Amino acid sequence: MLVDPRYTRDRAAMCDKCNQIDRKIERYRTLSSRITDQLTIDGIAKLVEELLAEKFGLHPEIHLVRVIPDNGRRQFWQAATDRDEALDRVLDVIPEGWAASLEERRLSADHMAELDKKPGEVRRYQVS
Structure with missing residues (x-):
């Protein structure tokens, strides 16, 4: 069975994008665990929420x-x-x-x- 190379390349690019988002989320969560300023913690939580929404948009799953x-x-x-x-x-x-x-x-x-x-x-x- 032949696979369309565009499909494979696009699929890999989406997964690479997800991996980038996951790395950003991990960095934000690590940073958040090291600080005590509530305003900054809330801001980081908002950034993580936005990144999760972006990732969900790439691969919506329920x-x-x-x-x-x-x-x-x-x-x-x-x-x-x-x-x-x-x-x-x-x-x-x-x-x-x-x-x-x-x-x-x-x-x-x-x-x-x-x-x-x-x-x-x-x-x-x-x-x-």
Whole structure:
């Protein structure tokens, strides 16, 4: 099977851009951990938020997380994050003791666009 070289080059460029963004975020977070001025810490948090939004724009992702609360009734939550962060972000917002696992199935690009989530947003999926 032949691969269009433009696709490979564009895909690699996007990943390089993500890597650059990740390095910037890491530098900002390291800097933030070394200072005590709240105004500066808030400014760095805003910069990190903007970088995450930029990265999300390159590769928009929304992942499903299955949650089992104390009553045993299964819930689904959506996390507009990288796949490796989705489970942790949901665990941050659900009560302690509830079980959660990342779903293997992936949402289509059209479905993700319909959901119109902001980067980092986590919310329970309500079935109507």
